[in-house]
Amino acid sequence: MNSSSSNVPTLTPTTYFRRQRTLATLIFIVVFALTIGAGALTRFDVVDMFTAIPRVAAWMAENLIPDAKSVSRLPRILDTLWDTVLMSIMASTLSAIAALPFALLGSTTTMIHPWVATAARIVASINRNIPVAAWALIFLLSFGQSQFTGFLALFFASFGFLTRVYMETIDETSSSSVEALRATGANWYHVVSQAVMPASLPQMISWELFVIETNIRSATLVGLLTGSGIGFLFDVYYKSLQYESAAMVVVALVVVVLAIEGISNVVRRRIL
Amino acid sequence: MIASVERHPRSGAIRLRRRNPARRWLNGVLLVLTAMTVWGVATIETGSVPFGEAVVDTFRYLGLMFTQPRPTASHFGVPEGFLNVAGAAGYVLLVTLALSFLTTLLGGVIALALGLFAAQNLTNARVSNAIKGIVAVIRAVPTVLWVLIFAIGAGLGSVAAVIGMSFHTIGYLIKAYSESFEELDDGTIEALRAAGANWFQIVFQAVLPSSITSIVSWTFIRFEINFAVAVAMGAAAGAGGIGFNLFMSAGYFFDIREIGFITYLILFVAMAMESFATRLKARFLEQGS
Numbered sequence: 001m002n003s004s005s006s007n008v009p010t011l012t013p014t015t016y017f018r019r020q021r022t023l024a025t026l027i028f029i030v031v032f033a034l035t036i037g038a039g040a041l042t043r044f045d046v047v048d049m050f051t052a053i054p055r056v057a058a059w060m061a062e063n064l065i066p067d068a069k070s071v072s073r074l075p076r077i078l079d080t081l082w083d084t085v086l087m088s089i090m091a092s093t094l095s096a097i098a099a100l101p102f103a104l105l106g107s108t109t110t111m112i113h114p115w116v117a118t119a120a121r122i123v124a125s126i127n128r129n130i131p132v133a134a135w136a137l138i139f140l141l142s143f144g145q146s147q148f149t150g151f152l153a154l155f156f157a158s159f160g161f162l163t164r165v166y167m168e169t170i171d172e173t174s175s176s177s178v179e180a181l182r183a184t185g186a187n188w189y190h191v192v193s194q195a196v197m198p199a200s201l202p203q204m205i206s207w208e209l210f211v212i213e214t215n216i217r218s219a220t221l222v223g224l225l226t227g228s229g230i231g232f233l234f235d236v237y238y239k240s241l242q243y244e245s246a247a248m249v250v251v252a253l254v255v256v257v258l259a260i261e262g263i264s265n266v267v268r269r270r271i272l
Numbered sequence: 273m274i275a276s277v278e279r280h281p282r283s284g285a286i287r288l289r290r291r292n293p294a295r296r297w298l299n300g301v302l303l304v305l306t307a308m309t310v311w312g313v314a315t316i317e318t319g320s321v322p323f324g325e326a327v328v329d330t331f332r333y334l335g336l337m338f339t340q341p342r343p344t345a346s347h348f349g350v351p352e353g354f355l356n357v358a359g360a361a362g363y364v365l366l367v368t369l370a371l372s373f374l375t376t377l378l379g380g381v382i383a384l385a386l387g388l389f390a391a392q393n394l395t396n397a398r399v400s401n402a403i404k405g406i407v408a409v410i411r412a413v414p415t416v417l418w419v420l421i422f423a424i425g426a427g428l429g430s431v432a433a434v435i436g437m438s439f440h441t442i443g444y445l446i447k448a449y450s451e452s453f454e455e456l457d458d459g460t461i462e463a464l465r466a467a468g469a470n471w472f473q474i475v476f477q478a479v480l481p482s483s484i485t486s487i488v489s490w491t492f493i494r495f496e497i498n499f500a501v502a503v504a505m506g507a508a509a510g511a512g513g514i515g516f517n518l519f520m521s522a523g524y525f526f527d528i529r530e531i532g533f534i535t536y537l538i539l540f541v542a543m544a545m546e547s548f549a550t551r552l553k554a555r556f557l558e559q560g561s
Contacts, residue, residue: 035377038370042430042512049431056425083315090312093305129542133504133515134535137522138337141531142329146319202294205301220414224508225519228317231416238420250417257412270297 063243070248077233077245077252084229085256087147088215091154096208098159099124103166109175110196112188120163128160132218136225145227153222154215165207166200174199202271209264216257337532344530347521361514365537368506368513372498374434379441380491386442387449388475393461394453403446411443415501419509433511437501441494448494452486453479489552496545503538514538 038044104110106120136153143149177195186194223231230249237246278287345352348360389395390403419436426432456479464474480487506515514534521530 031377034373038373041367041370042374042434044374044430044434048426049435052422052426052431052435056422059424060421086308086312087316089305089308090316093309125543125546126539129539129546130535131500131503131515131538131542133500133507134518134538137507137518138333138531138535139330140522141333141526141528142321142326144319144321144326146321147316148318151316202298205298208305209301217412217414221416221504221508224416234417234420243424250413250421253414253417254409254412258408261408261412267297267301271294271301 064247066248067244070244073245077249080233081230081252081256084219085216087151088219089212091151092158092208092212092215095155095158096162099162099166102163103170104192107167107170109171109178110192124160124163127156128164132157132222133225136222140226147228149226150219150222150228154218158211158215162211166204169200169203170196173203205271206268213261213264333528336528340529341532341536342529343533344527347525347530361537364514364517368502371430371433371502371511371513372495375437375441375498376491376495378434379438380445383442383445383449387446390446390450391453393458407443407446410439415440416508419505428510433505437505441498444494448490449487452483456482485556489556492552493549496549
């Protein structure tokens with residue numbers, strides 16, 4: 001130990017700060033080079049970026065104020081939005097139900113066999129790492145332009161995500177009580193129903209609410225791709241240059257998303 | 273320990289679980305979600321396609337996709353040949369990665385500045401709450417709508433995509449950064465303040481150096497999320513990259529094997545980034561430590 005440390009030059013404040021500065025400069029150069037490369041690859045125009053912001057701000061001030069026509073369309077917008085909300089909640093709830101057994105099999109606390117756990121984790125990982133847009137396009141082929149296509153896309157992406165966070169929740173909240181219960185001779189079903197579920201359910205519901213919030217936003221994207229729901233309605237107004245009506249869709253969406261976030265926060269405070 | 277036993281009013285059975293409001297809320301939430309799900313299942317429109325046939329088709333397509341992935345050279349605009357196709361696919365993949373990189377960088381720089389004003393220990397409650405409120409509204413608008421709104425001013429392309437994708441990035445990173453800043457011990461700031469340090473000295477000498485690992489980790493995690501977002505924007509908002517190729521092969525060429533090939537590419541990159549992000553999280557972002 002002593003002989004090796006004597007070979008290392010002593011670290012004085014001067015060399016320490018010099019080394020820090022060199023490292024910082026190096027990181028800066030690498031990030032700068034990557035930025036130039038990425039900009040060239042995507043034909044990113046910095047001047048265009050800075051001029052686009054005021055142009056869009058002016059456009060927003062001019063067009064985002066709903067006019068009489070867009071107000072008259074509000075019933076249709078709200079109707080479509082309600083369908084989209086229902087579809088998102090349905091996708092989130094059903095994917096939670098599907099994710100629960102996978103999470104129980106995949107969690108290190110409650111797994112029944114390491115191979116089964118690995119298989120469950122791989123299935124979840126594939127589902128969550130395929131982006132929701134890709135799922136939507138995959139199901140578009142067989143189910144065509146319909147809400148059900150959007151539902152399937154949200155279902156599979158949420159299923160992968162929820163399986164992962166449910167596994168983490170089970171491991172975090174219940175490992176000690178599981179050990180205690182197992183010591184009394186309880187079997188797997190007893191452990192799951194009496195220790196794991198009561199301890200993890202509030203956190204799981206909290207994640208479920210998070211997925212509902214995310215899915216309502218993703219439903220817009222999925223709707224654009226699959227020609228259904230609120231995303232499609234926005235696209236129709238947008239492509240026919242009826243920007244006031246498109247803006248009305250955005251405003252309605254913001255109100256609904258904020259309302260659901262507010263409700264979620266109240267519920268979270270009560271159950272956690 | 274058991275001073276009194278609570279009994280059921282009618283049957284006289286001993287209550288095994290204490291009644292508490294949290295449990296009642298939990299049951300209420302489950303009930304509402306179940307009701308809305310049943311409603312959703314009952315009213316969802318399944319389109320004009322016969323349902324049974326569509327299910328059978330889906331399994332057939334998924335089987336083809338995952339067992340026989342194969343790109344079609346002409347769809348990538350290159351002549352036949354392994355190297356040509358591999359080069360073209362690598363190029364569009366790089367474009368998507370570049371879009372996510374630019375977005376993460378732009379969003380990160382803005383979020384770093386705003387995050388300082390959103391951290392409760394570095395600013396007053398009013399400024400912090402104002403920033404958090406604006407961020408909540410900005411995040412309520414889906415990314416794809418931000419991109420399309422900016423496409424009106426900048427045209428469909430990388431500029432609209434990067435600006436549009438930055439909004440959610442900024443919102444996410446402001447929250448992550450400001451929470452990292454708030455982890456700094458109050459005593460450190462107090463000591464520096466007592467020594468006469470001004471706000472800038474506190475930020476640059478104490479706050480940023482102590483939270484740099486969290487900042488880098490969170491930025492990478494957002495980069496990972498932005499990759500999926502960039503794929504989606506390529507498909508839905510003309511941002512280019514691999515997402516656009518996926519959109520074309522699913523929406524125009526109906527080339528199932530190519531969809532499989534592109535899905536594998538996306539999956540490979542996403543999984544590699546996720547495993548790195550998980551390691552970063554475990555190493556640098558252990559909550560409660």
